[in-house]
C-alpha cells in the first residue's frame with residue numbers, strides 16, 4: 001500500500017495568543033574569512049564559493065585548474081553572521097533556532113552565547129534558544145574547514161584503518177572524506193573536481209510556539225498476514241511546553257479506502273510521541289504500489305488532523321507532504 005499524505009493539519013490550542021510563529025532567516029548574511037582579511041555579503045541558502053563568485057572575487061571554479069587554485073577557500077575557517085534580527089520575546093514559551101542543512105562543521109552563537117555545534121550535513125538541527133533570544137539579535141556561525149576536520153578525526157582514530165585514506169592522485173582531491181558526514185563527492189570524484197564547500201545549504205529559521213508543537217510525523221503501512229488486513233502505524237512527535245496535559249482528538253481520514261478513525265489523545269509536558277494504529281476498512285481491496293512495468297502505481301490520499309482543546313478559538317498551521 002502506498003499513501004500520499006496531502007495535508008497535515010496541526011491545530012494547537014490558542015486562546016488569545018497565536019500558537020506558533022516562524023521567522024525565516026533566509027536571504028542576506030555576512031561572510032568573513034578566518035583572519036578577517038575578506039568580508040562580503042552572501043546569500044542563504046548558499047556557500048562561500050558561490051558568494052565569492054557572485055562578488056567576482058574568484059573566477060568560474062570549474063575553469064581549467066581552478067580547483068587547485070581555490071584550495072585556500074576550503075582550508076580556511078569562515079564565519080557567517082546576521083545582525084539586527086528583531087524578535088518579539090514577550091509572547092513565547094518556547095523558541096528554537098532551526099537549521100535544515102549546514103555544510104558541515106560549525107559552532108552557533110546567538111548574541112555571543114554558544115547555543116550548539118553541528119557536524120553533519122545531512123540532518124536538521126534545532127537548538128533551544130528560549131533563554132538567549134532578545135529583542136534584537138545577532139547570530140554567528142563559526143565554520144571549521146571540512147578538510148581539516150576530517151584530517152583531525154582521522155588522526156584521532158587510531159584503533160584500525162579506514163581505507164581509502166586519499167582519493168587516487170589523478171583526482172587531485174582531499175583526503176579522509178570517510179571521516180565526515182558531508183557530501184562525499186565534494187572531496188573530489190572520478191567525474192568531478194574537489195570543492196569541499198562551507199555554508200548554509202538549506203533553510204534557517206527561528207520557530208516559536210506556546211502550549212505544544214508538532215515536531216515531526218511518520219507513518220508506515222503494515223500487512224497482518226493472519227487476519228489478512230492492512231494497518232497503518234502513525235507516529236507524531238510533539239513538544240508540549242504547557243505544564244498541564246493537553247487533551248484533544250486525532251482524526252485520520254483515507255477517503256478512497258472508506259476509512260475514518262477518531263482517537264482521543266492526551267499530551268503531557270515534554271517530548272511526546274503519539275502512536276496511532278489505524279485499521280484499514282476490510283471491505284475495500286487495497287491496491288499495492290508496483291514498480292514501473294510490473295503494475296499500477298496506486299496511491300491513496302490521507303488526511304491527519306489534530307484538534308487540541310485549550311481555548312475558545314483554534315489556530316491552524318498546515319503542512320504539505322509529498323510522501324509516496
Ligand SMILES: *[C@@H]1O[C@H](CO)[C@@H](O)[C@H](O)[C@H]1NC(C)=O
Pocket residue numbers: 033035036037072076
Ligand atoms: C589571511 O588569510 C588569507 C587566506 O588564508 C591569507 O592569504 C592572508 O595572508 C591572511 N592575512 C593575514 C593578514 O594574515
Ligand SMILES: *[C@@H]1O[C@H](CO)[C@@H](O)[C@H](O)[C@H]1NC(C)=O
Pocket residue numbers: 034035075076077144145148
Ligand atoms: C582553521 O581552524 C583550525 C582548527 O581550529 C586551525 O587548526 C587552522 O589553522 C585554521 N585555519 C586557518 C586558515 O585559520
Ligand SMILES: *[C@@H]1O[C@H](CO)[C@@H](O)[C@H](O)[C@H]1NC(C)=O
Pocket residue numbers: 111112138
Ligand atoms: C561578544 O564577545 C566579544 C568577545 O568575547 C566581545 O568583544 C564583543 O563585544 C561581544 N559582543 C556583544 C554584542 O556582546
Ligand SMILES: *[C@@H]1O[C@H](CO)[C@@H](O)[C@H](O)[C@H]1NC(C)=O
Pocket residue numbers: 149152153156
Ligand atoms: C582534533 O581532535 C581532537 C580529538 O578528537 C579534539 O580534542 C580537538 O579539539 C580537535 N581539534 C580540532 C582543531 O578540531
Ligand SMILES: *[C@@H]1O[C@H](CO)[C@@H](O)[C@H](O)[C@H]1NC(C)=O
Pocket residue numbers: 258281283284
Ligand atoms: C464498507 O464498510 C463501511 C463501514 O466500515 C461502510 O460504511 C461501507 O458502506 C462499506 N462499503 C461497502 C462497499 O460495503
Ligand SMILES: *[C@@H]1O[C@H](CO)[C@@H](O)[C@H](O)[C@H]1NC(C)=O
Pocket residue numbers: 295296
Ligand atoms: C491499472 O490502471 C488502469 C487504469 O486506471 C486500469 O485500467 C487497470 O485495470 C489497472 N491494472 C490493474 C492490474 O489494476
Ligand SMILES: *[C@@H]1O[C@H](CO)[C@@H](O)[C@H](O)[C@H]1NC(C)=O
Pocket residue numbers: 006256301
Ligand atoms: C488525491 O489528491 C490529489 C491532489 O490533491 C488529487 O489530484 C487527487 O484527485 C486525489 N485523489 C483522489 C482519488 O481523491
